[in-house]
Amino acid sequence: MSALVENWPALLAGLGTTLLVLVTSAVGALVLGTLVVVARVSPVPVLRAAAFGYVQVLVNVPLLALLLLAVFALPDAGLLAPLTLTAIIVLTVYEAAYVAEALRSGINTVPRGQVEASRALGFTLSQTLRLVVVPQAARAVVQPLGNVLIALLMNTALAATVGVVELTSAVNKVNLVQAEPIPIFGAAGLVYMALALVIGLGAGRIEKRVAIRR
Known part of the structure; x- marks a missing residue:
């Protein structure tokens, strides 16, 4: 436990980087995934x-x-960016595919009659998607999107393999010095579990609030 107390600034900084990567990648994946499912x-x-x-x-x-x-590989092609930004971009592009699939499953829950009715009223395709389909689809997939966000949280740990000093990387650095893997990695595991629980419970509450009553 003393290792955690002595090195809390480094661990806190790592947690901050994890949260930064998580939030920015989540927002980017939601936007990009929506565009992909529209296409x-x-x-x-x-x-x-x-x-x-x-x-x-x-x-x-x-x-x-x-x-x-x-x-x-990208630096060899002349594309240079900070490691954290690179990890955020990759996570955004990767998770957007799962966001798109979750949203597509929600689109399939929208009654076809509503789409036909919007066309009969003279709505364009973009208006139909923006005003009728996507809002209902988003409500129907709150919990699946929460699961995607939890997966994204866990995937942020892979950023450590390419040099991003997020929580997993910070914990590993501390353990290399202190050699107390059980309390150090155990505490990190509890932090990830707590964040996943917050996301899951939050998604559950939002789902109940926006649920479509048919």
């Missing part, structure tokens, strides 16, 4: 094919491989 359901074949390909590639490629590619 996925659009009547334009090229957009549908591009969105389908995007999702299939991202859900079938390991996140670690993407992180290593971004950190070690």
Whole structure:
């Protein structure tokens, strides 16, 4: 326990980086995932094919491989960025595929009659999606999106493998000096568990508030 007390500034800084990566990646993934699912359901074949390909590639490629590619291969192509920013971009692009799939499952819950009614009223495709489909789909997938966010939280730990000093990396550095793995890694595990519980409970409460009564 003394190792935790003596090194709390470093651990707190690592937690701060984890939260920064989590929040920024979550916002980016939500925005990008929404755009992807809109393309996925659009009547334009090229957009549908591009969105389908995007999702299939991202859900079938390991996140670690993407992180290593971004950190070690992109600089050779002249694309340089800070490690934390690189990790945020990769996590955003990766998790957006799962956000898109969650939203697509929500779109399938919207009654087809509502879409047809909006067309009969003269709504354009963008108006139908923006005013009728997406709001209802988002309500229906609050809990699945919460699960995606929890997965994103756990995936932030992989940023340590490419040099980002987030919570897992900070904990490992402290353990290399203090050699007390049980209390150090145990405390980190409890922090991750607490954050996951907050996300899960928060998603559950939001789901109850915005649930569509049919």
